[in-house]
Amino acid sequence: MIDLRSDTVTRPTPAMRRAMAEAVVGDDVLGDDPTVNALERRVADILGKEAAVYMPSGTMTNQVAIRAYTEPGDEIILEAVAHSYFFEGGGPAALSGVSCRLLPGERGIFTAEQVKAAIRPRNYHYPFSKLVCVENTHNRGGGSIWPIDRIAEVAAAAREAGLVLHMDGARLWNASVATGIAERQYAKFFDSVSVCFSKGLGAPVGSALAGTAKFIDRARRFRKMFGGGMRQAGIIAAGALYALENHRARLAEDHANARRLAEGIAGLPGVQLDPATVETNIVIFRTTTMPPAEWVARLKDHGVLVLAGSADTIRAVTHMDVSAAQIDEAIAAFARAAHI
Numbered sequence: 128m129i130d131l132r133s134d135t136v137t138r139p140t141p142a143m144r145r146a147m148a149e150a151v152v153g154d155d156v157l158g159d160d161p162t163v164n165a166l167e168r169r170v171a172d173i174l175g176k177e178a179a180v181y182m183p184s185g186t187m188t189n190q191v192a193i194r195a196y197t198e199p200g201d202e203i204i205l206e207a208v209a210h211s212y213f214f215e216g217g218g219p220a221a222l223s224g225v226s227c228r229l230l231p232g233e234r235g236i237f238t239a240e241q242v243k244a245a246i247r248p249r250n251y252h253y254p255f256s257k258l259v260c261v262e263n264t265h266n267r268g269g270g271s272i273w274p275i276d277r278i279a280e281v282a283a284a285a286r287e288a289g290l291v292l293h294m295d296g297a298r299l300w301n302a303s304v305a306t307g308i309a310e311r312q313y314a315k316f317f318d319s320v321s322v323c324f325s326k327g328l329g330a331p332v333g334s335a336l337a338g339t340a341k342f343i344d345r346a347r348r349f350r351k352m353f354g355g356g357m358r359q360a361g362i363i364a365a366g367a368l369y370a371l372e373n374h375r376a377r378l379a380e381d382h383a384n385a386r387r388l389a390e391g392i393a394g395l396p397g398v399q400l401d402p403a404t405v406e407t408n409i410v411i412f413r414t415t416t417m418p419p420a421e422w423v424a425r426l427k428d429h430g431v432l433v434l435a436g437s438a439d440t441i442r443a444v445t446h447m448d449v450s451a452a453q454i455d456e457a458i459a460a461f462a463r464a465a466h467i
Contacts, residue, residue, distance in 0.1 A: 128427075128430055128431070128432055129430060129431045129432065129449060129456060129457050129460070130202045130432045130448065130467075131388075131431060131432060131437030131443040131445065131449065131457065132432050132433060132434045132444065132447070133326075133434070133444050133446075134298075134326040134327045134381070134408060134444045134445070134446035135308055135325060135326055136446065136448065136449050137325075137326070137327070137328075137329040137446050137448050138186050138329070138391055138448060139329065139330065139331050139366055140329065141205060141421065142369065142373070143329065143330070143366050143369045143373075144366075146365045146366065146368070146369040147362050147363065147365045147369075148296065148388055149365075150162045150233060150361045150362050150364070150365035151361060152359040152360070152361035152362060153359065153361065154329025154358050154359065155181070155282065155356070155357045155358060155359070156351070156356040156357070156358060156392065159160070159332075160359065160360055160361045160364070161361065162360075162361030162362075162364045162365050162368065163357075163360050163361050163364040164336070165182060165364075165368060166179075166181055166364045166367055166368045166371070167181055167335065169368060169371060170322065170335045170337055170371070171337050171370075173310050173311065173371070174310055174311055174314040174320050174322070174337045175311030175314055175315055175335040176314065176319075176320065176338055176339070177338070177340040177341040177343070178338065178340045178344075178345050178347055179335045179336060179337035179338075179343060180335065180336050180337070180347055180350060181333060181334075181335050181357075181364055181367070182297045182333065182334055182335065182350055182355045183332060183333060183334075183355050183357065184325075184333070184334055185210075185217045185295070185297045185321055185323045185334040186214075186218065187312075187334070187350065187353060187355050188208070188321035188322075188334045188335065188336040189211045189215060189224070189260075189270055189293070189295050189321055189347045190211070190218040190222050190347050190353065191217070191336060191350055191353060191355070192213065192293045192319050192321060192338075192346065193218070193219055193222075193223050193225065193293070193311075194222055194223045194349045194353075195262075195292070195319075195342060195345045195346050195349055196257055196258045196291050196318075196319075197202060197223050197225045197257045197258060198224075198254070199223065199224025199225065199433060200224065200225070200254055201223075201224075201225045201226075201254055201255050201256075201257040201258075202217060202225060202226045202227070202228050202247060202255065202256050202257065203225050203226075203227055203228065203256075203257060203258040203259070203260060204227075204228045204230065204242060204245050204246070204255075204256060204258065204259045204260070204290075205227060205228075205229065205230070205259070205260035205261075206229070206230050206231075206232040206235050206237055206260075206261075206262065206265070207229040207230060207231050207232065208232075208267040208268075209235070209237065209260060209262045209265070209267075209295065210262055210266050210267075210295055210297065211260055211262070212227050212229065213267065214266075214302075218422055220431045222353065225254075225257075226254050227244045228247075229244070230245060230258070231270065232265075232396075233372040234265065234268035234269060234271040234404070235262060235265025235266075235267060235269075235271050236265065236273055236274075236277060236298045236424040237281070238269060238277070238280070238281070239262075239277075239280040239281050239283065239284040242259060242281055242284045242285060243284050243288070247290045251320070255289065256290060257290060258290060258291050258292070258293060259281065259285040259290050259291075259292050259293075260292075260293050260294075260295060260346040261273060261278065261281065261293075261294050261295070261297055261317070262294075262295040262297075263278070263290065263294055263296055263298075263302050263313065264298040264299070264301050264302050264406070264407050264409075265292075266297075266298070266409065266419045267411075267436070268297065268411075269376055269405065269409050269410070269411040270301065270385070270405070270406055270407035270409030270439070271404075271406055271407075272301075272302045272305055272406050272407065272446075273302070273313075273318075275306075275308055275312065278313065278316050278325035279316060280406070282316040282317070282410065282422065291318045292316065292317045292318050292319075293317060293318065293319045293320070293321070294313070294314065294317040294319070294320045294321070294467055295321055296310075296314070296320050296321055296323075297314070297321065297322065297323035297326060297334065298323070298327065298407065298408075299313060299314075299320070299322055300322070300324060300327060300328060300375050300378055301327060301378050301381075301382070301407040301408055302407070303375075304376065304378040304379050304382070305378075305379075305382055305384055305406055305407050306376065308335050310322075311315040311450050314337070316377070318338055318339070318342065319336060319337065319338035319346075320336070320337050320338070321332060321334055321335070321337075321341060322335055322337070324366070324367035324370050324371065326369075326372045326446075327336065327374070327378050327408060327446055327447065328367075328370035328371065328378075329370050329373065329374050329446070329447050329448075330363070330367040330369070331363060332366070332367070333364065333366075333367045334340040335364055335367075340342075362453070365373050365422070374447065377447065378407075378408070380447075380448075380451075381407075381408040381445040381446055381447065382407050382408055382445075382453070383403050384406050384408075384445040384449065384450075384451055384454045385407065385409065385410050385443075385444075385445045386402060387451065387454050387455075388410050388443060388445065388454050388457060388458060389402035389405040389410045389412075390402045391454070391455075391458035391461070392410075392458060392461045392462075392465075393412075394467065395461060395462055395465040396416055396465050397414055397415050397417060397465050398412050398413075398420075398461075398465065399412060399413035399414070399415055399450075400412035400413070402408075407445055408445045408446065409442065409444050410442070410443045410444070410445075411440055411441070411442050411443075412440065412441055413439055413440050414439050414440065414441060415439075416465075418439075419435035419436070419437070419438070419439065419440060420435055420463065422435070422441050423441070425463075425464035426460060426461065426464050428464075429460035429463050429464055430455045430456070430460055431456075431461070431464075432459045438453050439457075
């Protein structure tokens with residue numbers, strides 16, 4: 128099967144497995160795991176932040192950040208289908224007791240003017256606006272990349288109002304490779320940044336949250352509270368560290384494969400897709416002749432796995448376990464599936 132359901136399906140390479148098997152470990156909760164400590168220092172350095180903390184998942188890094196910045200009754204501002212709101216189990220409400228002010232974005236990207244309009248007046252009748260969240264790249268936006276000038280404008284609007292900023296950078300590595308803009312250049316506009324190792328980088332487990340040393344110290348408290356304190360975590364941190372040092376540049380291959388796929392299926396019956404919108408490794412197309420569930424079933428019969436994105440969309444994600452030759456096979460499978 129050619130698995131295009133997500134870049135989370137990637138498996139550790141033999142070299143990564145060796146690094147994990149040979150990792151020096153300790154008790155991470157007690158601060159004694161040298162491999163975890165090395166990973167956290169490296170992440171902080173790449174992002175230009177004072178400190179970082181390793182966690183089991185990107186959901187946890189995002190929700191810990193929200194909890195660390197807010198108190199119950201506050202409000203956070205984010206895009207209407209952002210991962211932190213849409214795919215994290217109602218975490219902002221359940222874990223932090225905050226409400227979400229949702230902004231309709233264009234492929235997941237909103238404007239400074241929208242932020243200004245969303246900020247509540249300081250009045251006891253309203254929730255207090257505390258935090259602006261940006262997702263880069265944006266998952267449901269089709270792997271869209273935030274223009275750095277737009278980030279600067281949004282950050283300026285938030286700062287003017289006294290708000291803090293968090294970036295969900297689960298796929299920030301993809302944005303950086305696609306644009307040539309260093310991760311720290313994106314990160315400098317934000318008080319905190321979360322990054323993921325288990326998607327395109329191919330590590331089996333983990334994400335990290337980076338920010339000031341004071342903020343990360345507070346974040347460690349909520350990591351523990353949310354059940355994210357790990358012990359001999361160096362075994363999995365070694366995979367993340369290997370991925371960080373060896374798999375970032377190769378993301379360009381995934382981007383090329385995504386464009387190849389988009390161009391190959393754009394003209395098929397029932398596929399509504401502009402290949403120019405494919406900026407990184409996510410291809411989302413609208414279905415016009417059959418429901419997404421039927422597309423999924425037909426493609427599976429032809430050896431390709433994808434996911435239904437919504438009531439009328441399909442998502443396919445390229446990654447390190449799918450080659451250019453397999454993309455050509457997938458295009459042929461799409462063509463067979465498209466003909467009713």
